[in-house]
Amino acid sequence: MPEPLLSYAEAAARIALVCDRIRPASQASATETVPLSPAAGRVLAAEIRADRDQPPFPRATRDGFAGRAAEISTHQFLFLAGRVRAGEQASAPIAPGELCEIMTGAPIPAGADCVFMIEHAEFSSEVPPSFVRLAAQRTIAPGENIVPQGAEAHAGAILISPGIRIGPAHIALAAQCGLSRLEVYRRPRVAILATGDELVPIDQIPGPGQIRNSNAPMLAALAAAAGAEPIVLPVAADREQAVDDALAGVLNPALEIALLLISGGISAGRFDLVEDALLRAGARFHFQGVALQPGKPVAFGEVPVGQISGSPAVTIPFLALPGNPISSAVTFQLFAAPLLAALAGDSSPQPRFVLAELKEPWSGRTGLTRFLPALCDFATNPPRVRTIPWQGSGDLAAFARANCLLVVPADAAELSTGSLVRILLSP
Ligand code: AMP
Numbered sequence: 001m002p003e004p005l006l007s008y009a010e011a012a013a014r015i016a017l018v019c020d021r022i023r024p025a026s027q028a029s030a031t032e033t034v035p036l037s038p039a040a041g042r043v044l045a046a047e048i049r050a051d052r053d054q055p056p057f058p059r060a061t062r063d064g065f066a067g068r069a070a071e072i073s074t075h076q077f078l079f080l081a082g083r084v085r086a087g088e089q090a091s092a093p094i095a096p097g098e099l100c101e102i103m104t105g106a107p108i109p110a111g112a113d114c115v116f117m118i119e120h121a122e123f124s125s126e127v128p129p130s131f132v133r134l135a136a137q138r139t140i141a142p143g144e145n146i147v148p149q150g151a152e153a154h155a156g157a158i159l160i161s162p163g164i165r166i167g168p169a170h171i172a173l174a175a176q177c178g179l180s181r182l183e184v185y186r187r188p189r190v191a192i193l194a195t196g197d198e199l200v201p202i203d204q205i206p207g208p209g210q211i212r213n214s215n216a217p218m219l220a221a222l223a224a225a226a227g228a229e230p231i232v233l234p235v236a237a238d239r240e241q242a243v244d245d246a247l248a249g250v251l252n253p254a255l256e257i258a259l260l261l262i263s264g265g266i267s268a269g270r271f272d273l274v275e276d277a278l279l280r281a282g283a284r285f286h287f288q289g290v291a292l293q294p295g296k297p298v299a300f301g302e303v304p305v306g307q308i309s310g311s312p313a314v315t316i317p318f319l320a321l322p323g324n325p326i327s328s329a330v331t332f333q334l335f336a337a338p339l340l341a342a343l344a345g346d347s348s349p350q351p352r353f354v355l356a357e358l359k360e361p362w363s364g365r366t367g368l369t370r371f372l373p374a375l376c377d378f379a380t381n382p383p384r385v386r387t388i389p390w391q392g393s394g395d396l397a398a399f400a401r402a403n404c405l406l407v408v409p410a411d412a413a414e415l416s417t418g419s420l421v422r423i424l425l426s427p
């Protein structure tokens with residue numbers, strides 16, 4: 001009896017095991033430094049520490065008047081002794097009975113313990129006024145509208161740890177610390193090998209029975225979005241020798257490929273030659289087939305890259321993705337994206353699912369975890385999702401109308417309108 005197909009959860013767990021093994025190695029390998037703005041999307045390789053206290057001085061968070069809360073709370077007029085703008089420093093401490101006009105972002109003068117907002121101030125009648133008081137209906141306490149020096153971070157504190165995918169907030173924080181360049185992990189290099197006799201290049205008019213190779217640019221785009229450097233190889237024909245030659249070419253240590261993606265040629269058909277070719281290349285499989293829709297034939301394993309003399313054999317992970325475009329895209333998202341994250345040194349968990357409410361009922365057979373092209377409306381609370389009608393896993397037009405994948409658990413025969421479901425956002 002054939003073995004039952006691996007569940008999606010078990011397949012994801014096997015991917016995660018390999019991720020946990022390769023992430024430390026990726027984080028220990030060579031890094032590079034890049035200018036700040038282009039560092040967005042890269043993975044930080046060296047911790048960022050505060051170069052000074054943040055804020056570097058007690059900072060006003062409002063335009064208003066700095067003074068002593070005890071005095072201001074009497075609601076008596078207090079003498080307006082000076083003014084401090086952002087970028088300036090008060091020339092003298094505030095004496096008893098005095099206030100200092102202050103702008104947002106300016107350092108609090110010595111002697112002041114609070115700032116009351118200009119909107120809550122009342123002024124003496126001369127022009128310009130020399131006395132100010134807090135409006136009777138307002139209260140103030142020490143510390144109000146002040147961020148103390150070092151409240152956000154003390155000099156030397158670790159602000160961002162290695163392994164973080166760099167976003168705009170990290171870039172701003174690095175800039176605040178005076179860093180114009182960041183040390184990041186190298187981008188993992190992904191080889192993309194499409195197989196199939198029917199494939200022609202994009203700029204060619206397909207002959208009878210031929211189609212254009214849409215998977216290669218799609219997988220390259222997915223890989224680039226995952227922070228990798230895609231290398232698209234020439235298409236391999238459905239002949240043993242052609243697939244063997246293509247593998248021999250790419251499994252070359254000099255190319256420094258971190259992940260091999262193969263599309264097509266892994267179903268049960270007579271011309272599906274990829275798995276045997278991988279075995280001939282010395283591959284070890286972690287799974288061959290998963291109880292998924294779309295993407296059931298997907299295979300995952302590790303394959304040796306040719307040895308440089310004297311050094312031990314090195315293996316790289318590979319994923320053999322089904323050729324149907326949506327199967328390829330979905331299995332990339334489920335399995336290649338986490339591997340690439342690990343290869344990029346990224347420590348955040350992958351893939352990231354979110355919850356949404358189902359707009360229309362779904363019913364179908366149990367046994368497969370489904371990832372169905374769906375459209376989620378994020379303007380509603382909670383977000384509401386419905387599947388996109390499709391002609392199966394080759395329907396790129398339907399896929400292009402989707403903005404997420406609806407997850408149908410393997411044991412669900414129906415999902416009712418209004419139920420909370422998991423979705424996987426499109427990259
Ligand atoms: P296969 O997995 O090789 O059996 O391919 C399954 C289906 O996907 C077939 O209809 C193929 O024509 C189609 N297909 C395979 N490779 C590609 C590709 N690179 N681009 C677009 N469609 C493909």
Ligand code: MG
Nearest residue numbers: 196264265323
């Ligand atoms: Mg094929």
